[in-house]
Amino acid sequence: MNSAADVVILGCGIVGAATALECARAGMSVTVVEQDTPGSGATAAGMGHIVVMDDSPAQLALTTYSRSLWNQLSPELPASVEYNRSGTIWVAADDDEMAEVHRKLACYAQAGVTAEAINPNELSEAEPNLHPALAGGLLVPDDAVLYPPAAARFLMDQARRHNARLVYGRCLSAARGEVLLEDGTRLHAGILVNATGAVSPELTPGISVKKRKGHLVITDRYPNFLNHQLVELGYLKSAHSTTADSVAFNVQPRLTGQILIGSSRQFDAEDNQVDRGIVADMLERAALYMPAIAGLSALRIWSGFRAATPDKLPLIGPTEDPTLFLATGHEGLGITTSLATAHLLTDHLLHRPSTIAPEPYLPSRLAVGAAHV
Amino acid sequence: MSELPPIHLTLDGQPITVEPGSTVAVAIAIADIPCRTSITGEPRGPLCAMGICFECRATINGIAHRRTCQVVCEPGMDIVTQ
Amino acid sequence: MSYPVQPEHFQTLVVGAGPAGIAAAVSAAEAGSRVALIDDNPEPGGQIWRAERNHPGPDVTHGGNAARWRNRLAAVPVTRLQGWSVFDQPEPMTLRAEREGVAADFSADRIILATGARERFLPFPGWTLPNVMGVGALQAMVKSGLPIRGKRVVIAGSGPLLLAVAHTLHAAGANVVAIAEQASLASLAAFTASLATSPAKLLQGLRYKAATLGVPYHTGSWPLRAHGTGRVTSVVLSLKERTHEIPCDYLACGFHLVPNIELPAMLGCRIEDGFVAVDDLQHTSVSGIFCAGETTGIAGLEASLLEGEIAGLAAANRTAKAQHLVPRKQAASRFAARLARAFSLRPELKSIPQDNTIVCRCEDVTLDALRPHPTWRAAKLHTRCGMGPCQGRICGSATAFLLDWNPGSVRPPMLPTLVSSLTSTEAPD
Numbered sequence: 001m002n003s004a005a006d007v008v009i010l011g012c013g014i015v016g017a018a019t020a021l022e023c024a025r026a027g028m029s030v031t032v033v034e035q036d037t038p039g040s041g042a043t044a045a046g047m048g049h050i051v052v053m054d055d056s057p058a059q060l061a062l063t064t065y066s067r068s069l070w071n072q073l074s075p076e077l078p079a080s081v082e083y084n085r086s087g088t089i090w091v092a093a094d095d096d097e098m099a100e101v102h103r104k105l106a107c108y109a110q111a112g113v114t115a116e117a118i119n120p121n122e123l124s125e126a127e128p129n130l131h132p133a134l135a136g137g138l139l140v141p142d143d144a145v146l147y148p149p150a151a152a153r154f155l156m157d158q159a160r161r162h163n164a165r166l167v168y169g170r171c172l173s174a175a176r177g178e179v180l181l182e183d184g185t186r187l188h189a190g191i192l193v194n195a196t197g198a199v200s201p202e203l204t205p206g207i208s209v210k211k212r213k214g215h216l217v218i219t220d221r222y223p224n225f226l227n228h229q230l231v232e233l234g235y236l237k238s239a240h241s242t243t244a245d246s247v248a249f250n251v252q253p254r255l256t257g258q259i260l261i262g263s264s265r266q267f268d269a270e271d272n273q274v275d276r277g278i279v280a281d282m283l284e285r286a287a288l289y290m291p292a293i294a295g296l297s298a299l300r301i302w303s304g305f306r307a308a309t310p311d312k313l314p315l316i317g318p319t320e321d322p323t324l325f326l327a328t329g330h331e332g333l334g335i336t337t338s339l340a341t342a343h344l345l346t347d348h349l350l351h352r353p354s355t356i357a358p359e360p361y362l363p364s365r366l367a368v369g370a371a372h373v
Numbered sequence: 374m375s376e377l378p379p380i381h382l383t384l385d386g387q388p389i390t391v392e393p394g395s396t397v398a399v400a401i402a403i404a405d406i407p408c409r410t411s412i413t414g415e416p417r418g419p420l421c422a423m424g425i426c427f428e429c430r431a432t433i434n435g436i437a438h439r440r441t442c443q444v445v446c447e448p449g450m451d452i453v454t455q
Numbered sequence: 456m457s458y459p460v461q462p463e464h465f466q467t468l469v470v471g472a473g474p475a476g477i478a479a480a481v482s483a484a485e486a487g488s489r490v491a492l493i494d495d496n497p498e499p500g501g502q503i504w505r506a507e508r509n510h511p512g513p514d515v516t517h518g519g520n521a522a523r524w525r526n527r528l529a530a531v532p533v534t535r536l537q538g539w540s541v542f543d544q545p546e547p548m549t550l551r552a553e554r555e556g557v558a559a560d561f562s563a564d565r566i567i568l569a570t571g572a573r574e575r576f577l578p579f580p581g582w583t584l585p586n587v588m589g590v591g592a593l594q595a596m597v598k599s600g601l602p603i604r605g606k607r608v609v610i611a612g613s614g615p616l617l618l619a620v621a622h623t624l625h626a627a628g629a630n631v632v633a634i635a636e637q638a639s640l641a642s643l644a645a646f647t648a649s650l651a652t653s654p655a656k657l658l659q660g661l662r663y664k665a666a667t668l669g670v671p672y673h674t675g676s677w678p679l680r681a682h683g684t685g686r687v688t689s690v691v692l693s694l695k696e697r698t699h700e701i702p703c704d705y706l707a708c709g710f711h712l713v714p715n716i717e718l719p720a721m722l723g724c725r726i727e728d729g730f731v732a733v734d735d736l737q738h739t740s741v742s743g744i745f746c747a748g749e750t751t752g753i754a755g756l757e758a759s760l761l762e763g764e765i766a767g768l769a770a771a772n773r774t775a776k777a778q779h780l781v782p783r784k785q786a787a788s789r790f791a792a793r794l795a796r797a798f799s800l801r802p803e804l805k806s807i808p809q810d811n812t813i814v815c816r817c818e819d820v821t822l823d824a825l826r827p828h829p830t831w832r833a834a835k836l837h838t839r840c841g842m843g844p845c846q847g848r849i850c851g852s853a854t855a856f857l858l859d860w861n862p863g864s865v866r867p868p869m870l871p872t873l874v875s876s877l878t879s880t881e882a883p884d
Contacts, residue, residue, distance in 0.1 A: 037833040044836055080837075149836045220430075220438045220844055220871060221455075256412055261874075274866065276545055280878045287874065294875040295556070297438045298868060299844050301877075394508030395600030402601055405686070407585050413819040416685055418585035420816070420849070422592035422599075423502060424495055425573050425715075427844035427871070428816060436556075438844070438871070442595070445497050445508075 005031040007349075008179050008189040010171050010203060013043040014148055014335055015327050016195035017155035018342035024162035026346055031187060032156065033179065035170040039152030042197045042334055045304020047216065047252050047262050048151075049229055050144040050336045051088055054107050055236055055312050058360035062313070063333060064111055065356045066340030070144060073339065080150040082255050088143035088229045089118070089126060091249070091289060092135040097233040101138045108140070115140045129225055129292045145229055145252050148335050155338075171196075174203050177323040191349060193325045198305035200328040207315060208366045209329045212308040213269040215279050216262050220297040223257035232289060235263070247282040249289045259296060261286050263332070267308075274301050306331045309366070316344050316361040325349070326363050382450040397441035397452055398422065398429045408441060409455040431455055462549050462560030465491040465534065467770045469567045470541055470550070470718060473501020474756055475748025476569035477513065477524050478763025479770070483567070484531035486771035491534040491561060493552060499528070499537065501571050502591050503756055508600045524760070536561070542876070543867035544722055548743055551876075558876035565743055565770035568719050568731070569763060572749035574612075574709035575852050577800075578808040581681030581690075583816060586705050593707035594620045597627055604628030606704040609690050611635040611678045613798045614711040615755075618672070624707075625668045633701055635676035635692050637710070638798045643674060646797030677804060681706055711798055713852045714750040721865040735781045736774060737766035745770055754791030761787055805857050814857070815850040817843020822857070831860035844871045 007023045009016045012034035024030045050070045054060040070083075077083045092098040101117050108115040118126065119136045126139070156166060169181035174194060179187040194204050198211045232249040245266045252260040264282045269275065279301055287294040309315060309329040314337060318325055325348075327341050344361065347354040359365070377393040384404055391400045398419050401408050407416030408429045419429040422442045432453040433439040441452075467483040469476045472494035480492040492499070498506040504513035504521050513521050539552040539559075549562040574589040581587065588596070590612055597603045608629045610617050613636060621631050636643070679691045679698060689702045719731045725740035726732065730752050737745045747762035761784040768777035808814065810823035820840040828834035831841070831854060840854075841847030841862070846869075851862035868877070 037830075037836060040833075040836055147839075153837055217874070217877070218842075219874070222437065276543070276867075276877075283874050283878045287878065294873070294878070295436065296874050297844070297871045298874050298877055299846070299871050300842065301866065301868065392508065392600050394510075396508075396596075399596060399600040402586075402596065407685070411583070411816065411819050415583055415813075415819070416585055417583060417816070418588070418686075419592060419596065420576065420588050421573060422588060422595040423573065425845060426576075426816070426849050430844070442599070443496055 005029045005165070005187065005189045007031070007191040007193060008033060008174070008187045009193040009195055010174055010179065011041070011194070011196040012038040012152065012156055012166060013041045013195065013197055014039060014152040014155065014338040015197070015330060015341050016193070017152045017159065018338040019193055019195060019327050019345055020159040020164045021155045021162070022342035022346040023349070024159045024164040026350055028349075030159060030164035031189070032159070032164060032166050033171050033181065033187070034166060034168055038156050038166070039149035042304050042306055043148045043152050045214065045216065045302060046148055046306075046332070046335060047250065047260050048146045048148045048335050049088070049252060050146065051229070051333075052108065052113050052140060052143060053236075053333065054104060058313055059333070060107065060111055061356045062337050062340050062361065064113055066337045067142065069339035069343065070336075071142065074144070077146070077151070078154060080147070081154055082147040082150065083144060084146065084253070084255055085142065085144045086228050086253055087139060087141040088231060089123070090138040090140070091123070091130065091230055091232050092137055093232065093234075094135050098135045100233050101136060104138055113140065114142055127227060127230065129290045130230070131289055131291060134289070139228070143229060145254075146335070151335070171203060175321055175324055190323060191325060192323050193327050193345065195327040197328055197330075197334070198307045200307060200326070204319065204324065204326065207326065207328075207363065208309050209307045209315070210267065211270065212306040212331060213264070213266040213275075213303055214262065214306055214332075215264045215274065215282060215301065215303045216260060217279065217283065217298050217301050218254075219259045219261070220299055221257035222259060222296060225257065225292070225296075226251060226253040226259055229253070230289070245278055247278065247285050249285050251286060251290065251293075258299075259293070261293065272303050272305070274303050306334070311366070313361055314341060315363040315366075316341050317348055317358060317363055319363055380446050380448050382446055382448065382452060384452045385454055391446050393446075395446050397431065397433060397439070397444045397446055397450070400446055400452065401431060401441060401454060406454060462562040463491075465489050465561065465563045467491075467565045467567060467767070468493065468550065468561055468563035469569060469767075470494075471501065471569035471571055471748070472496070472499035472537070473569060473571045473748065473759070474504055474513075474524070475571070475759040475763035476501070476567070477528055478760045479567045479569055479745075479747055479767035480533045481524065481527045481531055482764045482767025483771045484533050485527070486768060486773045488565075488771040490531070491536055491563070493536040493539050493541065493550070493561065495538065495540040497538060499535075502595065505595055505598050507598045514598070540870050540872075541718060542869045542872045553872050553876040556873045556875055558872075558879070565745065566722075567737075567745040567747060567766045567770055568722075568724075568739075568750060569746070569748045570715040570718050570750050572712035572714045572753060573848065575711055575713045575856070576708075576849055577710050577804055577853055577856065578812050578814050578822070579678050579680055580809055580812050581683065581687065582708070583813055584681055584683045584687040586686045587681050588705070588707060589709040590616050590620045590707045591709060593705055594623050597624065603705075605630060607632050607702060608705045608707060609633050609635070609692070609701055609703040611676075611690070611692065611706065611708040612710045613637045613800065614709070615794070616709065620707065621668060621670060625670070631668060631670045632703060633692065634670055634672045635678065636672065636674050637677040637801055637804060638674060639801070640674045642797050642799070646793055677807065678706070678708055679807060710800060710804070712749060712753045714753070716750060717848070717865045717869055719744075719746055719750060721867065721869055736769040736777050737762055738769070752788060752791045753794065754788045755794070758784060758787035758791065800856060808857065814853055815840035815843065817845050817850075820850075825854065825858065831862050834860070835863070846870070
């Protein structure tokens with residue numbers, strides 16, 4: 001069966017769905033290919049945070065832009081998406097980390113991101129279950145959390161309202177304007193977008209995306225236990241590390257009062273079985289920051305794969321194949337930066353100016369086979 | 374066999390008395406109140422009474438989400454419905 | 456990084472202290488094996504032999520020589536691990552369990568799984584009202600001290616359990632006002648006929664049993680909805696072409712039994728038609744792991760006891776003695792197929808829940824939210840059905856019937872577990 005569209009997007013995770021919506025809204029005819037169910041890959045495995053991060057100026061720009069897009073979209077999100085502007089508190093364990101808080105504060109201020117440094121008393125008041133011997137934190141009130149699979153589904157449903165199609169099937173190849181599915185279906189389009197996340201190198205060999213395994217635990221309902229998303233400042237160090245397994249304190253409240261506990265990062269872990277050792281490490285670290293966590297009832301544990309790139313920035317834009325574009329490599333910021341990714345890519349396809357400079361995210365910035373540092 | 378003395382405990386701040394050997398789920402049922410409130414605000418009580426449905430959850434001695442159908446009442450227990 | 460302490464090691468570890476588990480533990484121990492019996496209830500006995508309050512289990516007033524088995528259990532040196540909940544298998548042949556916030560590992564040369572069965576619940580409008588519960592559930596609550604004298608009880612659903620519980624409740628002074636069995640008279644007649652005695656007499660026997668209670672026993676009848684505010688006050692039953700509203704204090708409703716296969720599945724045992732596949736000597740597909748009782752097929756007390764004995768003997772390498780029991784077990788198991796046929800669920804039960812009837816009680820997901828999804832997995836992801844503490848046990852069994860869905864694979868923790876138990880294990884007391 002031959003099918004023609006303007007754009008074929010591979011992968012209906014949050015990035016693929018967001019891209020589908022932007023392309024469809026711009027009047028392109030869009031087909032999305034999904035091998036499982038929308039939002040079932042990394043989208044289902046992640047914490048669902050919408051957070052500004054400043055690991056680099058480009059990351060700061062992308063997350064700030066995308067967060068504002070989410071804030072604008074938020075009134076339209078259905079209840080199933082569980083959007084909650086809970087804010088983030090970056091938690092400082094000692095004076096060194098508190099210095100980092102002030103550095104971040106200045107950086108955020110320059111970027112127009114509202115934030116405030118809080119002292120240990122204010123931290124305790126904001127989050128009574130945090131260990132009392134912490135040094136303070138950085139409160140970022142406009143960060144949010146949501147339930148990603150519902151968000152991906154919502155974006156795809158919105159795309160369908162603009163006549164986008166969703167096709168179920170496993171993609172075997174995508175190049176030179178043609179997508180071949182496992183059942184023999186061929187789809188043709190002038191534009192193909194690889195948004196398949198951690199497995200994107202399977203379809204586009206040679207791109208600098210590696211799997212980075214993560215684990216999450218969700219608890220039963222404990223209303224008022226946690227008010228904000230909490231992240232330790234060491235999170236960035238953990239996200240930075242490339243060869244060692246690492247865990248970092250990162251917890252998030254769900255509207256039901258359940259607590260999501262993360263985070264873990266592992267390279268060279270190919271299977272999706274839960275790794276008990278790293279889960280134990282992750283939970284111990286969480287209990288270090290919030291001792292009462294040890295007494296919470298854990299309902300489920302699961303794992304998934306982020307798509308990691310060498311410089312912690314996603315790949316958004318053209319490849320050497322004039323028909324093939326990438327929207328992948330979002331590591332732990334896929335939910336946050338999905339909307340900005342969609343805008344940047346659509347701007348490029350339509351030769352429109354972008355709201356932020358697109359160069360830092362172009363795939364061409366990385367030589368093929370660049371080392372992950 | 375002589376009857377054991379009744380057990381005194383607290384349920385939602387009120388003192389109650391139950392026959393020894395009763396489970397906490399039974400104590401809550403005798404008080405004619407639900408064990409918990411669901412996500413959409415419905416009152417709930419035990420469904421399976423064998424530790425599988427988790428509808429009978431309540432807080433016992435400060436620990437939340439205990440399956441009350443599997444916990445035998447003890448003197449001085451503090452039960453709070455959820 | 457916390458490391459678990461050296462696990463406590465046994466030759467035979469039996470999981471579940473219902474009739475099958477007790478029979479397995481006793482048989483293995485009497486054959487000289489060093490046995491531990493682990494169970495998450497306060498007292499042994501499982502469901503059918505559930506202990507009455509203040510009487511250590513199993514309930515010896517019930518049938519099946521419970522007293523004899525209790526005495527045999529008391530006479531052997533079995534390590535009794537009562538109140539422990541198994542939630543993980545950190546490595547082959549080692550089970551991790553939790554008790555009151557402490558986790559411990561138990562390893563064994565042989566594991567016998569006797570995790571029994573649970574009631575199948577089918578949603579209907581009003582089923583979430585307090586005092587609507589399972590049939591075995593109401594019996595369990597009464598045994599645990601729930602006062603039932605003078606209370607109006609309607610018993611509904613399907614299976615021999617309905618009459619059995621009606622009797623127990625009646626004996627406890629309850630006012631059992633009606634029994635509604637969804638199976639048709641024809642189905643039941645065929646079942647009783649197959650038991651190779653005079654069919655008419657047996658059918659009479661069924662109705663006679665009900666009649667001695669003074670209780671109408673309706674066949675081809677099921678609940679349509681329950682009414683009440685804060686608790687159930689009446690139930691509407693379908694009765695042939697009519698409906699009949701019956702005031703009640705309790706509605707005990709359960710549709711036969713579903714095996715608790717979660718632990719066997721997590722351990723990798725092959726599941727066939729929803730039950731754990733075993734050979735004549737109760738071996739599962741995993742070397743060293745046996746399964747006995749309702750988990751291999753809903754066949755009743757006698758079969759459970761025989762399977763437990765066989766598994767215990769086989770685990771202790773007494774294969775000849777175990778083999779000797781197989782013909783009796785097979786006869787008892789043939790009962791299972793006839794039972795399933797007689798009480799099989801009629802398709803009308805699929806139309807009882809309305810669009811706004813809650814199906815997943817943990818996450819309050821209604822039927823209309825579930826219907827658009829093609830599979831259990833997609834529904835779970837998008838509606839969170841099955842993501843609550845029951846981990847899809849209740850709604851999974853319901854949607855398997857309502858929507859022909861297959862529930863997915865089982866991941867640890869097999870039951871909700873305290874975070875502290877996921878970070879370290881300690882030596883058990």
